[in-house]
Amino acid sequence: MKITLKVWRQKNTNTSGQFETYKLDHVSEDMSFLEMFDVLNEQLINEGKEPVVFDHDCREGICGMCSMYINGRPHGPKHGVTTCQLHMRSFKDGDIIVVEPWRAAAFPVLKDLSVDRSSFDRIMSAGGFVSVNAGNAQDANNLPIGKEIADEAFMSAACIGCGACVAACKNASAMLFVSAKVSQLALLPQGQPEAKRRAIAMVNQMDAEGFGACTNTGACSAECPKEISLSNIARLNREYLSASFTAQVD
Amino acid sequence: MALTGLFLCTFLLVHLIGNLQLFKADGGMAFNVYAVFMTTNPLIKFTSYGLYAIIIFHAFWGLYLVSENKKARPVAYAMVDGKANSQWTSRWMGVLGTIILAFIVMHMAGFWAKYKFGEVPYVQxxxxxxxxxxxxxxxxxxxxxxxxxxxxxxxxxxxxxxDLYTEVAVAFKEWWIVLLYVLAMAAVSFHLVHGFSSAFQTLGVHHSKYNGLIKFVGIWVFGIIVPILFAAMPVYFFIQ
Structure with a gap:
């Protein structure tokens, strides 16, 4: 396959970037999108140019590191996959592919396609945990949890924190991420003692980081590689609303 | 936005039911008597001031949020495939809302202000x-x-x-007024197709048992029936 890439190149956070066009003549359709970038970088190194910086780690679709905005969509055209699980067979010979970094005030570009997502870490540090040691796994029947609830908590916990929701949202809102992280604990008994404090702290941190507000377009869930449901956002709204009215003031 | 939006939805229903009297073939008597009731009843007057405040809050808070949300992405994408992941109505709420606000100003200047402060002839x-x-x-x-x-x-x-009825009937003989009203009702329709169900999501109401009903009411009642009945009023007088 012949592919033309328009890639965002940016030296660092403080400079503005621009698109560079690269042509690749021998792209296999079995390559993943990231492997195609490996080929591009080898080509650039051989030409004595600086390779494109992009985030990646497991390349198995579970770590949440890869973060490319491909042809106007986070993680590209496929549904429910990360960029590393996107293969070149999803494109046609001769295609022009535009690749940008996640764009949000809360995700400043570090270099090229790599962005700083530590705002997510700070939201987690604000309350995305259970304070006490929950101990070893208990006997299965000690804590009765309905199968549907357990499944729902598991679906919420599937969030890998890649930030595609923020990238997809026209407001760069982090509601899907925060709601999944609040839900995975709020649904289970271990998370409930701190539920109110958690909802308020995480939402406050989310706002402080400069993410936008949720207008329920649903783009986040549609683009999420883990298909996190919008029901999480409704749950976060419920949790936050009730916590705002009833949480004890310190 | 959700609470004020839902309040405005209930207002639309009341406004629609009252104005359906325009279709009554009685020379406008029912409508004109209703107009007196709506401008003199103390409870209605009290509610109407609340309504004006809520319209202003909903509009300007909405515009403020749009500008805040723009700040959350200072560098825009070169390419956005919005239709791949969301309905256009949900992405254009600010624009649709601004069209509706402009319409409300025009609508109130045309009828409400004229009725209250202008010269409207009497009918017996x-x-x-x-x-x-x-x-x-x-x-x-x-x-x-x-x-x-x-x-x-x-x-x-x-x-x-x-005789507000005749004022309405005369205004709706102008083709451009009729066109503006019909277009504004299209904006109301698209605004509410997203807005009604979105309000419930914001309030945390999301349940497999009720999602279907909320979506149905949002699309059929507020997206289709209400705007079509409103739009039918200018069209009815125009073709009469």
């Missing part, structure tokens, strides 16, 4: 209390907003009110 209805037959014609201005009395001599019931 004469209804035979025995057989119900009715005639009507222009009347001299009166002191109060409405006079209604029965004459034992003539066996007639007389009603004198400001």
């Amino acid at each position: 209805y004469e209804r035979n209390i025995v057989d119900g037959s009715m005639t009507y014609g222009p009347s001299a201005p009166i002191e109060s907003k409405k006079e209604q009395f029965v004459s034992a001599e003539t066996g007639m019931e007389y009603t004198i009110v400001k």
